[in-house]
Every structure is written in structure tokens, then in C-alpha cells.
Amino acid sequence: MKPKKTDRFITTEICNTNMTQQRILVDRKTGVNYLWTASGYAGGLTVLVDAEGKPIITPVPREE
DSSP: OOOOOOOOEEEEEEEEOSSEEEEEEEETTTOBEEEEEEETTEEEEEEOBOTTSOBOBOOOOOOO
């Protein structure tokens, strides 16, 4: 099955160094922030949390 292309995530910040890429992604539906990182052949995605361990949520305007 071919994956569908969607615009579910917004990239808010990008940081590139020699071999490492990092991006902050915001889910358009929930507003939850994620950190995506890649270095060489390795990478990962994790939810960003505040000091209390709750997900960081950015208000995202609803699309009509």
C-alpha cells in the first residue's frame, strides 16, 4: 500500500550541523511538539515535555 502524503506536521525549527539534523515538528491536529533527530544512519522521534512531564502543546489555528 502506498502511503498518503499529508501536511499533518509543521516544521517550526531546523538545526543542521556536520552529520546531525534536528527539527521541531508540531502536529496540526493536536498541537503536540516533537523532536526529530538524525545522525548518520540513526535517528529518532520523541515528544517534547515540560518540567512536569506534560507534552508541550502549541496552539495551531484550525483550517477551514
